[in-house]
Amino acid sequence: MPQTETKSRPLKKLHIKTYGCQMNVYDSERIGDVLLPLGYAEAPEYQNADMVVLNTCHIREKAAEKVYSELGRINEEKLRLKEEGKRMIIAVAGCVAQAEGDEIKRRAPYVDLVVGPQSYQRLPKLMENLDAAKPANNGVMLDFAAEDKFDNLPTSTQSKGATAFLTIQEGCDKFCHFCVVPYTRGAEFSRPAQAIIDEAKQLVDQGVLDITLLGQNVNAYHGTGPYGDTWNLASLMRALSEIEGLVRIRYTTSHPQDVDAEQIAMHRDLPKVMPYLHLPVQSGSDSILKAMNRKHTADSYRRTMEQFRKARPDIAFSSDFIVGYPGETDKDFQETLKLVGEIGYGSAYSFIYSPRPGTPAAMKDDTIPMAEKKARLQELQSLLQQQQTDLHRAMIGQTIPVLFVREGKYEGHITGYSPYQQPVFMNAGAQAASYMNRIVEVQITDANMRYLEGILPGAAETA
């Protein structure tokens, strides 16, 4: 093949640092795609970078605070490079960018560009204008047109592993009283079904076997179908299931209020839909759920989970929890523990409530002492960890399909994922490379809270 011109052209170094949820991980990949035609190649560190993008998260105070300390560090490198006559462009993207906008440029004037989660496709345009006497929008772009973003993103040509994220839905109309997402990501918007199917096919052509559909509420998906009809998540799943070469489909996250019979049935009827469900409940107390504006009760959630379990008895459940929400009593907290005990989770995320500026909950008195919040979090987490350990240990002796995705810490060790999204380690010795990016039957021999360990079936007898 002839040498292409791009190969000999010196590449500019781009460092992207991602905080927050999987939607930001997807966006960071797409930011890489947007900047690739400008000659930027990604690098794992910010030292000597021509451009640094921080893709930020605003969900809790800690996440948002990190941004400014990280920016300070990056600016030191920017100043050092300036002394060498080199230039570093610093861009802040993501949900802090959307929430704080111009404030970022005031607090950190050395930031060149600020782009929101729905406007990063405009980065090249903004960069063109960077040196103008009056840069367009002062380098800040926070428009909310999700259609525009997806319509204007270039086709991804970067090589993928065996797993990939695919955003199908953006934004949120739920307005839980603690949450910034409806403000940072904007109103709920579903991508047209055909655009998603095309992107999925393209990922499969690039070697992807396992796709996770992303959105703040993927089960509220209501995209335009190929004939102008409206598709829900189950219709989309049926179409994606037809893609040859696509083996596993996952989705995250769902809202309990948007679960319908078809979402439950697809776990029974579509073998490519993995037996794993992340359905955040936040609390087991009805009065707290009401105060949170969650629009569901603990009992309606219990019934929903029972139906999923009936449709797919081996399904693994996951959830998010908040402890220490304003007004949460010990009795409320005990109800959360009770719900967890009844449902049984394979994994979960739990957080101490963090008041966020501009949300209704932030106006309430936050009277629970921090020591009490921490004690509740610890109690909840030890119960969840026990459940996770028990579920992992129940896998011992089973033979399950594992998709191996990366090398482990030690020579010959590889790591993959079970259908239930559990990490699985295997010592594959000299054969390790041949199992990468493949689905392999693995016999589980051991397990702890964090992962499962396995061998090839029959390997024990032949060893």
Ligand code: SAH
């Ligand atoms: N759309 C998703 C959640 C996105 S945010 C859903 O509704 O399931 C991920 C999780 O962060 C939430 O489920 C919640 O548990 C937690 N979270 C959101 N805002 C928070 C806050 N102000 N304080 C603590 N945790 C919060």
Ligand code: SF4
């Ligand atoms: Fe936030 Fe609630 Fe929307 Fe989830 S459903 S993103 S928690 S407002």
Ligand code: F3S
């Ligand atoms: Fe954070 Fe924004 Fe995701 S606030 S959790 S990065 S949607």
